[in-house]
Amino acid sequence: MTSARPFLLYDTTLRDGMQREGMSVSVDEKVRIAVRLAELGVHIIEGGFPASNPKDTEFFRKLQGQDLGSTRVAAFGMTRGKGTTPDKDENLRALVDCWAPVSCIVGKTWDLHVEKVLRVDRAENLRMIGESVRYLREQGKTVHYDAEHFFDGYAAHPEYALECLRTAADAGAEAVVLCDTNGATLPMFVGEVVERVVAELGNMCRVAIHAHNDGGCAVANSLMAVAKGADCVQGTINGYGERCGNADLCAIIPDLKLKMGVDCISDEDLAGLTETAHFVAELCNVSPDPHQPYVGLDAFAHKGGLHISAMERDPRTFQHIDPALVGNEPHVLVSELAGKATIKQRVKQLGYPVDEDPALTDRVLDRLKDKEHEGYHYEAADASFELLVRSEMGLEAELFHLEAFRIIIEQREDGSSLSEATVKVHVGDERFIETAEGNGPVNALDSALRAGIERRFPHVHDIHLVNYRVRILDEDRGTAATTRVIIDSSDGRDCWGSVGVGENIVEASWEALVDSITYGLLLAAGAFEDDMKRPASLCRASAEAEEPGRPPGTCGLYGRFDTQDKAE
Ligand SMILES: [Zn+2]
Known part of the structure; x- marks a missing residue:
């Protein structure tokens, strides 16, 4: 049975994916991930349990103001408790009160769980499912019914498991979700079961796989389910999830689109897959797996000379798809052109005149290669990337210059500690020495730097660090460990990321901090407006007419700061 309904990609990175051990993502990071998932073109984003904890409540509140295009948001909950009515059930009330238009509720379909875990009889379990779905429908929600342990339940008592699904479908669920909660079912059985479910319920509702x-x-189970008529797939970016993970959408999406001909995403959106995968990894502070299918750094790498020469003649000889389709690139020397095209595109998107300065892309690419070799990573460090481009264009020089810093850490008897940092910094021809305390060395350094430059750059107080991530890069490196720090900053309106790499955490943090503050100050000074994105040689004539005496190559930036300085 084939369905005419458009296919649904249902992402649960922000709910089930967060069950992965060691995963800790802030509210702002979750919002950024959600926005990126919407840009990728997933149809539903599951955000978590509304009102279950302050963090999820805050997340739903912040997400409401975001532009997610046509992507719908789902809130997660469960069927009503035993011996109550849906309207008196706190978790169902929370779903109704949440603005998210989709409610996904989990319930039982395995009689073993019904009797041993839930401790209700089979008939009451059916009422719990039916009444909960109907109640949410009456409150205007679209409902997905998550049938927990469905395949185990079906193996034990197929008729009861199916009756649970039918109850949800009868009550108006948009989808019944067949969950392989223990994750050990094999594709052959998945195929057999999904075929039956689709035959029985496919004309009433969607059949989804989790x-x-x-x-x-x-991944194989998800594809098999679709082959047998499922029209919605749940999964997570990079396969994040507890134990061995959830189904990896980064493999499922291209498999569906490119190999099975399922129209689940546009060609344009598919080309954003690799970047999205790395972006999410970066925000979750997980090292991307270089060998991950489709999106891994080495997914299309070719080492053998024979491969490379054959590839030059015809890429199909050693590549299962054109990596550009998923936004990846083959990592061989012959492929530098692909890298160049990507960089050129990125610089152009930022609004810089790459066409007027044809060598710019090469210079940026060379710098990037060196930097990435040292351990820099620009996926989530948009500010550092743009500063790198600007320095290659000869736009403004550094706003301030560090002469030295010193940090003292005082460890006290009671176990507490206090850090004190002294910074010697030059702004133009002035030298400032400032000392500040903080609850850690980086915090103290940040405060001392701000104190040092605030007289010349009062806007520094509008820039707040919202996030700070550290990764030790010792994998694949013969030399000593290197530290990479990524900082997210905001001025309340915009948010940007910067990166620093060093032999230790303070050195790496300082570098990321300088990029972050520099970018924030440039932003406040209007340096990213289109007419300021041209090097002095291209805009000197017009700028000089307005502001004579301005230092060369700054496009009037210092002049703007001076004006603001005097005004305060
Ligand atoms: Zn799950």
């Missing part, structure tokens, strides 16, 4: 990877088959 697979875990404990048997190494999460």
Whole structure:
């Protein structure tokens, strides 16, 4: 049975994906991930449990103001408790009160769980499902019914498991979600079961698959389900999830689109897949797996000379797809052109005149290669990337210059500690020495730097650090460990990321801090407006007419700061 309904990609990175051990993502990071998922073109984003904790409540509140295009947001909950009515059930009330138009509620379909875990009889379990779905429908919600342990339940008592699904479909669920919660079902059985469910319920509702990877088959199970008529797939970016993870959308999406001909995403959006995968990894502070299918750095790498020469003749000889389709690139020397095209595109998107300065892309690419070799990573460090481009264009020089810093850490008897930093910094021809305390060395350094430059750059007080991530890069490196720090900053309106790399955390933090503050000050001074994105040689004539005496190559930036300085 084939369905005419458009296919649905349902992302649960922000709910099930967060169950991965060690995963800790702030509210702002979750919002940025959600926006990126919407840009990728997933149809539903599951955000978590509204009102279950302050963090999720805050997340739903912040997400409401974001432009997510046509992507719908789902809130997660469960069927009503036993012996109550849906309108008196706190978790269902929370779903109704949440603005998210989709409610996904989990419930039982395995009689073993119904009797041993839930401790209700089979008939009451059916009422719990039916009444909960109907109640949410009456409150205007679209409902997905998550059938927990469905495949185990079906293996034990197929008729009861199906009756649970039918109850949800009868009550108006948009989708019944077949969950392989233990993650150990094999594709053959998934195929058999999904075929039956689609035959029985496919004309009433969508049939969705939610697979875990404990048997190494999460992606295969998802594809098999679609082959047998499922028209909605749940998964997470990079396969994040507890234990062995959830089904990896980064493999499922291109498999569906490129190999099975399922129209689940546009060509343009598919080309954003690799960047999205790395962006999410970066925000979750997880090292991207270089060997991940489709989006891994080495997914299309070719080492053998024979491969390379054959590839030059015809890329199909050693590549299963054109990597550009998923926004990846083959990592071989012959492919530098692909890298160049990507960089050129990125610089152009930022609004810089790449066409007027044809060598610019090469210079940026060379710098990037060196930097990335040292451990820099620009996926989530948009500010550092743009500053790198600007320095290659000969736009403004550094706003301030560090002469030295010193940090003293005082460890006290009671176990507490206090850090004190002294910074010697030059702004123009002035030298400032400032000392500040902080709850850690980086915090103290940040405060001392701000104190040092505030007289010349009062806007520094509008820039706040919203996030700070550290990664030790010792993998694949013969030399000593290197530290990479990524800082997210905001001025309340815009948000940007910067990166620093060093032999230790303070050195790396300082570098990221300087980029972050420099970018924020440039932003406040209007340096990113289009007419300021041209090097002095291209705009000197017009700028000089307005502001004589301005230092060369700054496009009037210092002049603007001086004006603001006097005004305060
Ligand atoms: Zn799950």
